[in-house]
Amino acid sequence: MQASPQLALRQAKEIDKAIAGGKKLALLAGIPAAIKDAILVKDFNNTAASLILENFHSAQDATAVAKLREEGAVFLGRTNLDEFAMGSSTEHSAYKITRNPLDVERVPGGTSGGSAAAIAAGECVFALGSDTGGSIRQPAAFCGVVGLKPTYGRVSRYGLIAHASSLEQIGPMAKNVDDCEIVFDAIAGQDPKDSTSVDPEFPISNFQFPNIKIGIPKEYFGRGLDKDIKKAVLETAGKLEKQGVKIEEISLPNAEYALPCYYIIVPSEASANLARFDGIRYGKSEKAENLFGVYAKTRGRGLGEEVKRRIMLGTFALSSGYYDAYYLKAQKARTLIKRDFETAFEKVDFLLTPVSPFQPFKIGEKINDPLKMYLSDVYTISINLAGVPALSMPIPKAKVENMPVGLQIIGPHFSEKNIFHLAKAIEQL
Amino acid sequence: MISKEEVKHIADLARLELTGEETDKMQKDLANILGYIEKLGELNVENVEPTFRPVAAQNVWREDEQQKQNPQVIETMLSQMPAKEGNMLKVREIFE
Numbered sequence: 001m002q003a004s005p006q007l008a009l010r011q012a013k014e015i016d017k018a019i020a021g022g023k024k025l026a027l028l029a030g031i032p033a034a035i036k037d038a039i040l041v042k043d044f045n046n047t048a049a050s051l052i053l054e055n056f057h058s059a060q061d062a063t064a065v066a067k068l069r070e071e072g073a074v075f076l077g078r079t080n081l082d083e084f085a086m087g088s089s090t091e092h093s094a095y096k097i098t099r100n101p102l103d104v105e106r107v108p109g110g111t112s113g114g115s116a117a118a119i120a121a122g123e124c125v126f127a128l129g130s131d132t133g134g135s136i137r138q139p140a141a142f143c144g145v146v147g148l149k150p151t152y153g154r155v156s157r158y159g160l161i162a163h164a165s166s167l168e169q170i171g172p173m174a175k176n177v178d179d180c181e182i183v184f185d186a187i188a189g190q191d192p193k194d195s196t197s198v199d200p201e202f203p204i205s206n207f208q209f210p211n212i213k214i215g216i217p218k219e220y221f222g223r224g225l226d227k228d229i230k231k232a233v234l235e236t237a238g239k240l241e242k243q244g245v246k247i248e249e250i251s252l253p254n255a256e257y258a259l260p261c262y263y264i265i266v267p268s269e270a271s272a273n274l275a276r277f278d279g280i281r282y283g284k285s286e287k288a289e290n291l292f293g294v295y296a297k298t299r300g301r302g303l304g305e306e307v308k309r310r311i312m313l314g315t316f317a318l319s320s321g322y323y324d325a326y327y328l329k330a331q332k333a334r335t336l337i338k339r340d341f342e343t344a345f346e347k348v349d350f351l352l353t354p355v356s357p358f359q360p361f362k363i364g365e366k367i368n369d370p371l372k373m374y375l376s377d378v379y380t381i382s383i384n385l386a387g388v389p390a391l392s393m394p395i396p397k398a399k400v401e402n403m404p405v406g407l408q409i410i411g412p413h414f415s416e417k418n419i420f421h422l423a424k425a426i427e428q429l
Numbered sequence: 430m431i432s433k434e435e436v437k438h439i440a441d442l443a444r445l446e447l448t449g450e451e452t453d454k455m456q457k458d459l460a461n462i463l464g465y466i467e468k469l470g471e472l473n474v475e476n477v478e479p480t481f482r483p484v485a486a487q488n489v490w491r492e493d494e495q496q497k498q499n500p501q502v503i504e505t506m507l508s509q510m511p512a513k514e515g516n517m518l519k520v521r522e523i524f525e
Contacts, residue, residue: 059505152483166482195489196482260466271443278444280520285511291521292444300446308445309458312436315443316459326466331479333472338480371461387483413484 001037001095001114002045003077008032011074018072027186029072034118034127037078038085038111039170040159041065048161049083049093052277052284052302062159063194064128064170064187071186076124079114083304084274085135085163087111088376091367092306099363100143102403106360109139109376115173116143126174126183132164133262134355134380136171137392141355141406144394146180146423147173149380151413152387153198155184156191164269165196167384177393177423184416200414205421207349210244212422215348219255220379225357232398232405233354239429248348252340257333258382263374264317264330265385270307271314277302309370338386345412350422353379355392355406383410391419396429431459 015030035041038048040058042065047053061069069075082092090098090113098113100106101121108117112129116139119127129136131149140147148171155170162168172183190199216237221230241247279285279298286297303311317326344351357378366373383390389411394404407426411419436456440447447455512519 055509057505057509059502153486192489192491196484196486198484198486254472257469257472260469263462263466264469275444279511281518282506282509282511291523294521295444296441296446299444300448303445305451305454308447308451309455309462311443311445312439312455312459313462315439316431316435316463319439319442328479329469329472329474331481332474332477333469334483335477335480336472336474338483370458371465374462385483 001047001049001078001080004044004075007043008074008076015072015074026070026072027182028068031073031126032076032124033068033073034076034079034115034124035065036081036112036115036127036129038081038130038161038163039065039128040161041075041078044078046078046161047095048085049081049095050303050307051094052298054284056283060159062170063156063191065159067187068128079112079118079127081114082111083307084161084270085111085130085132085168086270086306086310088134088138088373089361089366090114090139091363092304094304097363100360102144103360105362106403107142107363109142109356109360111135111139112147112173113139116140116145116147119143119145119173119175126172126179128170128187129173130160130168130170131384132168132266133384134377136173137355137380137390137406137408138376140173140392141394141404142360144404145173145175146177146391146393147171148180148184148391148416148419149383149389150184150188150416151200151389153196154188154200154389154414154416156189156194156197158191158193162273164266165273166269167266177420177427180391181420184420188416205417207418207421209421209425210240212350213246213248213348214240215248215250215344215351217252217255217344217351217353218249219252220353224375224378225354226359226400228400229354229357229359229405232395232400233352233407236395236407236426236429237352240426250344250347250351252344252382254333254336254340255382258337258385259374259378261330261333261337262377262381262385263313264326265334267310267314268317268327269314271311271318274303274307274311306370334385337382341382341386341388341410341412349411349418351410353408353410355379355408359401359403359405379408388413389416389419391423393423393426396427431456431463
């Protein structure tokens with residue numbers, strides 16, 4: 001979206017000075033990073049890819065960004081996204097189109113499409129993304145990079161422009177699993193500024209490869225999945241089995257309800273969170289005859305089509321007469337979806353699935369059909385509803401339509417270290 | 430099917446000014462999406478408790494006291510206010 005050369009050079013000079021002075025270097029000293037433009041960086045013109053924040057300047061760092069700064073990372077700039085992180089292709093940005101560097105006719109995925117594309121193009125070593133329903137994992141898969149959606153609460157959300165607070169997490173994106181883990185270690189941890197953030201009791205890997213059981217949820221391999229993606233994922237499971245991993249078919253019986261459940265809960269939370277963009281305290285402000293007019297005009301002109309659609313959906317689901325039938329029902333469905341994962345993890349240590357049912361689509365292909373776009377996230381949203389962690393990585397050597405193929409590893413709450421451990425073993429296959 | 434009046438009512442509740450064209454498209458899109466969401470109707474959720482947050486959380490307390498703020502942070506925030514008087518945010522009248 002925008003490079004920050006002055007900041008980057010200043011940070012780099014400080015690192016140079018530290019090196020020249022023989023000082024002990026921090027974990028990420030001098031490592032170039034890009035930050036999704038929904039995560040606040042002090043003095044950045046953070047916009048969330050929305051016109052309503054066109055001239056907004058962040059007064060403070062998000063906690064994850066402050067931690068990276070402490071570790072010496074160099075910030076090269078902010079990356080494009082779907083406006084307020086609503087979309088699956090980064091085409092809903094109010095400013096720019098981001099292309100997939102592996103095939104410029106295709107989308108990079110979304111909503112952290114700018115971060116994934118910047119890594120794939122070699123423009124940075126790692127990036128921060130955020131993931132409400134697949135927004136780190138799907139672009140990572142589309143661009144052939146690695147991305148983690150941490151357990152809900154594992155990384156502070158302070159300074160992440162809020163979209164759906166009970167689902168989203170900031171997470172690391174990088175070229176390989178090792179780098180992704182290093183960045184995760186740097187940003188994770190309890191934060192007094194986010195009351196939902198926690199430190200887990202066992203933050204280390206506790207298994208010996210290949211002494212693990214992996215579940216293949218049959219609902220993730222049915223109708224709608226590209227047959228070559230299916231083949232590539234199952235072949236990976238087969239290779240792991242040859243190395244001694246136990247592979248077992250399991251069931252997540254409520255999987256088919258995840259998408260309708262998600263598209264009630266997310267717009268509901270978004271409609272409440274985005275009420276703050278009202279033209280009063282900061283951001284765009286339209287003139288009008290009365291206060292209502294200021295609100296309605298500012299929001300009507302400053303927000304894009306998908307954002308308005310979701311605010312409308314959420315307002316509808318929360319409105320009197322519909323609350324029980326939509327919002328409350330969805331939160332109950334969420335309990336069943338979460339229980340499916342709990343039951344699965346009583347039997348197996350991990351789940352292995354595709355990230356996306358199809359390969360990166362062409363720019364413009366789905367932009368006019370919101371439902372089609374929503375289906376892009378069919379394999380990633382349940383994970384956010386259940387709050388479990390999941391990593392997206394390219395399957396080694398696999399290509400479909402001459403593009404990399406994403407693999408998703410899902411684990412129980414706070415099992416990030418185990419997931420990284422398994423992902424490194426898969427990288428070696 | 431959601432009516433155009435309902436769409437306009439929700440837009441008012443959400444404080445969104447929509448053009449005529451936007452209202453028409455919104456009506457069509459919402460009808461499609463709500464049609465898809467109807468699928469949830471099949472699911473039996475009798476005796477199921479809702480999950481409002483995925484990981485159990487505890488209430489976090491802190492003392493209710495004024496916290497020091499960096500003057501630069503205050504300056505950045507003040508400088509972005511659409512209307513102000515001195516160091517205070519100015520808003521339109523709420524009561525008429």
